[in-house]
Amino acid sequence: MTKCRVCSNYIKPFFSLGDIPLVNLFLTKEGLKKKEAEYDLTVGFCNKCYLVQLMKTISPKDLFENYIYFSSTSQTIIDHSRSNAEYFTRRFNLNKKNLVVEIASNDGVQLDFFQQLGIRILGIDPAKNIAALANKKSIKTLPEFFNLALAKKLNKKGLRADLIFGANVLAHVPKIVDFVKGVRTLLKINGTAIFEFPYIRGLLENKFDTIYHEHVFYYSLIALRNLFESVDLELYDVDLVDMQGGSLRIYVSHPNSFKISKNVTKLVKKELDLGFNKLSTYNVLNKNINILKKDLIKLLNDIKTKNKHVAVYSAPAKGNILMNYFGIDSKLVDFIVDRAKEKQGLYTPGTHMQVFPVEKIYQEEPDYLLILCWNIYKEVIEQLKEYQKNGGKFIIPIPKIRII
Ligand SMILES: [Zn+2]
Structure with missing residues (x-):
């Protein structure tokens, strides 16, 4: 039982991603050998002050x-x-x-x-x-x-x-x-x-x-x-x-x-x-996200069956959530790139894929790029005009799956 952090009423869980590692904690090669810590990610609703919040939290210091x-x-x-x-x-x-x-x-x-x-x-x-x-x-x-x-x-x-x-x-x-x-x-x-x-x-x-x-x-x-x-x-x-x-x-x-x-x-x-x-409004999340998950996995599997290649563009926190919850890793996608130098050479939390510089897209020329920073996908496509000109396609997974 968790109490609301504002009004102390008991909060009711409505959607759970299960146990997930910290999505901003990238791993070194050495770090891959250790078992990664995972923490529950479940959201709940307070029916007194209407605040939606995590059931469990981790210390901000960590x-x-x-x-x-x-x-x-x-x-x-x-x-x-x-x-x-x-x-x-x-x-x-x-x-x-x-x-x-x-x-x-x-x-x-x-x-x-x-x-x-x-x-x-x-x-x-x-x-x-x-x-x-x-x-x-x-x-x-x-x-x-x-x-x-x-x-x-x-x-x-x-x-x-x-x-x-x-x-x-x-x-x-x-x-x-x-x-x-x-x-x-x-x-x-x-x-x-x-x-x-x-x-x-x-x-x-x-x-x-x-x-x-x-x-x-x-x-x-x-x-x-x-x-x-x-x-x-x-x-x-x-x-x-x-x-x-x-x-x-x-x-x-x-x-x-x-x-x-x-x-x-x-x-x-x-x-x-x-x-x-109302709690019932938030309950729909379970059904909707599971449909999205099924559709995206099916798309990636279909692409693979046709011997085409998919790489992942960027590893933001939100992207690591999607990859971990949907189970997208090196079995489904070829490699992952990110513009942030601080992430390059490190491995993604949970899915353990090495992060490469963006240039790798031009060396490997994957058929599709799965854009995990979907909120700025227009900026990404603008930066990758050359890739697009060479026939590359983009998959935007959220809020609904689109191929551009
Ligand atoms: Zn409350």
Whole structure:
């Protein structure tokens, strides 16, 4: 029995991937000899505050201190960060007197754009290796976990933020109530905290590969409103953004600082119409994902039977979830490539395939590329025009299987 991390009600499981290794922990050749640790991945629903969350979690210390995900390897993220910095600066009239704090600032790709606009910045990221890299690029970054204690420490130094930003962090923090209390403490009275994270609607559209150990929470707007209300903060606006396969961007302030936008009331109504407050809505995931799994395996087997070859493009966390849960490994696909140098030469978690540089596609010329970073497939196809010109085809597995 697991209790809701926000309201302490018992949560009910509705979809399980079983035991899966940590999908961001790539292995060395030496590491392949040891038995890999696997952890249960089951999601459940709280019928009191509507929050969807993992039944079991792993200590964030084990997950994030040696992270190998670098934001700035993706052009989509760079472009999105630039447009965010410009938009927020305009919307909130930010200038050199204002302070923007980013939580989970990674290698500083977002803060760099704010800094270029002349605004004061501070990054916070627990991955010591990545924080060091950001500092080297003059993006001031504290190598720490953000929580209430850290917010109080920053307050004592006289720091309060006009804008707090966090992309893909709200879903990652098991002690979320302490985290949002920290946000309230660090946020100026007229300040705004903005968070972006994958929207739970994606789960119901087959985007199940966002379920991994780092993602403790899968948010609907109705659940988030309850969360922020519980610490005396107010969610006053929301946008849908086209990141990570469909994300929400929410705007949070101290109560009554801003007018509540119609966007909020509209989306709340839509969620209630879609049944985001009911367990039965989430149960459909089991049937849908099993159909997807069967279809993709059949496609890969058919290709193999015709003596054609498939390689895998990129090994993001979500891709490793798909490969592990669907059982896709070297028996079905020839090899795997990834642009991130940090992953090349290492082996994928669970499926143990060596990661090669992208150039291998041009040496081996596989007939198909299975794109596991399906959320940025257009960017990938653009980069691989030459491969496509030579007759190469792309398989996009999610939200439905497509061959391009
Ligand atoms: Zn709850």
